[in-house]
Amino acid sequence: MTPSRAPMTAPTAPAGTAREVLDAPHTLLTTMAAPVDPADPRVVEAAADLLATLRRADDRLGVSAPQIGLGWRLLAIDVSSHPRTRSCAGELVLVNPRLTQAARWETAREGCLSVPGLVGEVRRATRITVTGQRPGDGESLTFHTDAFEARCLQHQLDHLDGVLFLDRMPTARAVHRARHPQSPLRHHV
Amino acid sequence: MGLSAVTVLGIDRPGVISEVSGAIAEQGANIQDSTMTLLGDYVVMTLLVSGTLAAEKLRDHCPDLVITTVEMDGLRDPAPSPRAWFRPFARTSPGEADDGVGFVLSVHGADRPGIISAVSGVLACERGTITGMNSRLSGDLYVLIADVRIPGDVDVAALMRRLAAVGAGLGAEITFRPAVPELL
Ligand SMILES: [Zn+2]
Numbered sequence: 001m002t003p004s005r006a007p008m009t010a011p012t013a014p015a016g017t018a019r020e021v022l023d024a025p026h027t028l029l030t031t032m033a034a035p036v037d038p039a040d041p042r043v044v045e046a047a048a049d050l051l052a053t054l055r056r057a058d059d060r061l062g063v064s065a066p067q068i069g070l071g072w073r074l075l076a077i078d079v080s081s082h083p084r085t086r087s088c089a090g091e092l093v094l095v096n097p098r099l100t101q102a103a104r105w106e107t108a109r110e111g112c113l114s115v116p117g118l119v120g121e122v123r124r125a126t127r128i129t130v131t132g133q134r135p136g137d138g139e140s141l142t143f144h145t146d147a148f149e150a151r152c153l154q155h156q157l158d159h160l161d162g163v164l165f166l167d168r169m170p171t172a173r174a175v176h177r178a179r180h181p182q183s184p185l186r187h188h189v
Numbered sequence: 190m191g192l193s194a195v196t197v198l199g200i201d202r203p204g205v206i207s208e209v210s211g212a213i214a215e216q217g218a219n220i221q222d223s224t225m226t227l228l229g230d231y232v233v234m235t236l237l238v239s240g241t242l243a244a245e246k247l248r249d250h251c252p253d254l255v256i257t258t259v260e261m262d263g264l265r266d267p268a269p270s271p272r273a274w275f276r277p278f279a280r281t282s283p284g285e286a287d288d289g290v291g292f293v294l295s296v297h298g299a300d301r302p303g304i305i306s307a308v309s310g311v312l313a314c315e316r317g318t319i320t321g322m323n324s325r326l327s328g329d330l331y332v333l334i335a336d337v338r339i340p341g342d343v344d345v346a347a348l349m350r351r352l353a354a355v356g357a358g359l360g361a362e363i364t365f366r367p368a369v370p371e372l373l
Binding site: 023024025030115116117118123164166167168169170171172173174175177 | 225293295297298299321322323325327328329330331332334335336360361362364366368369
């Protein structure tokens with residue numbers, strides 16, 4: 001976490017409702033999401049719903065608006081429970097996020113809430129900078145992060161572009177069945 | 190509805206995957222999982238297939254391949270009697286060596302018979318060869334990832350458009366990206 005980090009959610013953030021997570025195949029999961037106004041009350045509500053959806057199960061590390069049926073550029077992550085996490089912002093919700101810097105690429109295995117039963121090895125940057133806006137007041141936020149939080153953010157950013165980890169398989173051998181679907185170490189990002 | 194394992198062995202040549210998967214789809218059977226790899230100049234495929242499958246038709250369709258089928262339900266019997274057929278290799282010279290350019294093909298969408306056949310058919314038209322392949326069926330989601338090599342003179346943009354058109358026709362998402370070298 002960098003000292004410049006602002007609080008993740010506006011103090012007035014409403015309590016949200018956990019929503020159903022869409023499974024692939026679904027059009028919203030392969031469609032580019034649209035930018036939104038962070039001050040729009042519907043966006044603020046969607047941000048709260050994303051957080052509520054994220055909190056619903058311990059193995060949920062990140063979720064994007066398209067996964068709950070909204071084609072908007074909005075994501076939420078919380079990787080604080082993951083063993084591969086180093087820097088950690090805790091709960092983070094970003095509107096219209098953008099990856100502005102990426103470095104130190106590494107390949108690691110990841111899964112997706114919307115692709116149950118499969119995992120894949122994906123090459124991602126382990127040092128990144130992401131900008132975005134806070135839902136509600138629209139304050140501009142800039143995050144520098146690393147390790148698993150960086151991986152999770154890039155995975156969610158992909159969702160906003162209609163890209164699944166399956167589209168980033170480096171080889172045919174990189175997709176696997178999730179061996180132990182009930183394992184607490186399952187990485188849903 | 191039975192489940193069968195199909196193994197395919199043969200000298201690698203263009204069109205092997207397209208023919209085998211096409212012959213399976215033609216019978217209305219459905220490929221659940223599959224894996225394909227090259228061992229030397231030989232192609233080795235194992236497919237888990239659901240539905241009714243007449244192995245004779247597969248062998249007639251691809252006479253130069255050694256194709257065996259095993260009814261997986263039979264494996265639960267105390268004395269399994271797998272039906273297997275063996276044919277000698279028809280030795281043909283593998284295609285002229287062209288290392289080509291490496292790509293990774295990803296296909297995902299609703300499970301549809303014929304996806305592998307359609308996609309590998311497009312690649313075969315451009316003299317593309319599939320050097321490794323995995324497909325997975327998870328719930329309603331069908332996923333196919335293939336390592337592909339295509340000759341250096343192929344119009345990649347045109348090939349990608351044809352793949353996208355095939356994907357759209359099958360309701361599947363297709364990405365075709367240059368392979369990242371594994372040795373850095
Ligand atoms: Zn995901």
